[in-house]
Amino acid sequence: MNAPTPPPSDVSGRGRTAGGPLDRFFHISERGSTLGTEIRGGLATFFAMAYILVLNPLILGEATDITGAQLDIPQLVAVTALVAAISSILMGFVSRYPFALAAGMGLNAVVAYAIAPMMTWADVFLLLILEGIILTILVLTGFRTAVFAAIPAGLKIAIGVGVGLFLTIIGFVNSGFVQVDEATLGQLGNGGLTSMPLLVFVLGLAITIGLYVRRVPGAMLLGIVIATLIAIGVQALAAGRDLAWQLPASVPELPTSAGDVVAWPDFSLIGLFLEGGFTGRWADVGIATLVMLLFTLMLADFFDTMGTMVGVAHQADLVDEEGNLPKTREVLTMDAFGTIFGGAASASIATVYAESAAGVAEGARTGIAPIVTGLMMFIATLFSPLVTIVPFEAATPVLIMVGFMMMTPIGKIDFSDPAIGLGSFFAIVMMPFTYSIANGIGFALIVYTFVRLVQGRWRQIHPLMWIISLVFLIHFAEHPIYLMIG
16 A cells, blocks of 8 residues: 555645656655655754764764774764765665665664674674675565564554654753763753753753744754754853853854864775775684674664654655555665665664654655755765754754654554553653663564463464564573573
C-alpha cells in the first residue's frame, strides 16, 4: 500500500498529482507538499542536527587508539560534514524520503571508547567499512527488510514514540536543562535556572511552542534563529560584567575576523583506513573479540536505523496500515552506504538521523529536504567556524517539540494486548532511560516474544522474531560471553 491518497487540487497547486519533472520525480504534490516547504524542512533538519558537527569531533578527538594517537578535531569537523552531506544527498535522490544522515550519536561513542583502545585508528575505520559491507549484503538479500516487516504494527508505533522521547531527553541534556551523572539519574540544572544558557533554552522553548501553536510557517526554524539571536544578545550584554550567572562556552560570540567565519576544510583524514595495507590487520585483537565488536556495531546500527526510520515515517504519515514504509530497501541501502562512507572518511558511522523529524515537522515529505540538508552540510565544510554559532540552548527546543509530535500516535497502540502493551512499554521507556534506540527495540522484542510464549500463542510469533530476540539476548549477555571465551 502506498502513501495516503493526496487531497484534491486547490488554487495553490498543493495536492496536484501532475507537475514538472521535479514534482513527479520526488512526488511533491502527491504527498501534499511544496518545493518551498521541502526547502524549509531541509533547513530545519540541518539546524536541528548541526550539533553533530561539534559533538562528533569532540567525542572522537578526545579518544586515543591503542598507540595513544588522537585525531585532529578540525579535520574531524570537515569529514563529519562531508560524510553527512554526501550521505544525505544520496538518500534524498535514491529513496526520495525526508531522511538525513550524519555520524550517529551513541555509535560514535562505541567507536571512540570501546573499539579505538583495542586497535589503531586505521583498523577502527576499516572495521566500520567491513560492517557497512555486511549490512549492504543483508539489505540486498532482503533480510534487513524482512526483519522490518516481521515486527508487529503496534510495536512499530511504540518504537516511533520511544524515538520521540529519546530526542526529548537529548534535547534536555544537551541544553543543560537536565543534568545526568553517576550520582543522580537527572535533575533540573543545578537546582533551577542558574545560568544564562538555561534561560536562553527556556525562552527558546517558549518561543518555539508559541510559534507552533499559532501555526506560523517555519516555526521550528524561526525558533532556532530567534533563540540564537537571544543567546548572542545575552553574550553581548554580559561582556565585561561580573555576573552571578555563568556563561559556558556553548553560548556564541559574534565573529570578529574573517578566520572566525570561513576556513578551507582539511580532508586529510579521508582514506586513513588504508594505512598499513590489508594484511595482518586486527591480528592482536583476536577473532572472537573482532566478531563480538562487529556484532555490537551491526546490532546498534541495524536497529537504530530501523527505529529512527519508523518514527520519522510515522510522523510524516508515509507508512501503510501495517506500519511499513514503501521502498524500505532503498532507505536501508543508503544507510548501509553511509556506514561505508563514514569509515572511508574517518568520520564514524553515518546513519539515518532522528532529527529528520524536525524537517518533517515543517512539512517535509520528500527527498528534497535531505538534499537541502546535505547542501547545507557542504557549505558547513567551508564555514565550519560559523556552524557553532547555533548553541545547544537554541537548537534543542526543537527536539523537545519533535518529541511531543512523535508521541501523538501512542493512542493507536493496543495496550489491552499484554504482548503488544508490555513490549510497547519497554520500547518507549528503555530508549530514553538507557540513551539507546537499539536497547529499547531489543527489550521490546524480547518481552513481546516472551509474553506470547507464556500465553501459549507462540504460533503468532513470526519466525524472524525468534531469531531477533535470540540475537538481542546474546547481545545483552556479551559480558558473560566475553568472560567464557577469555
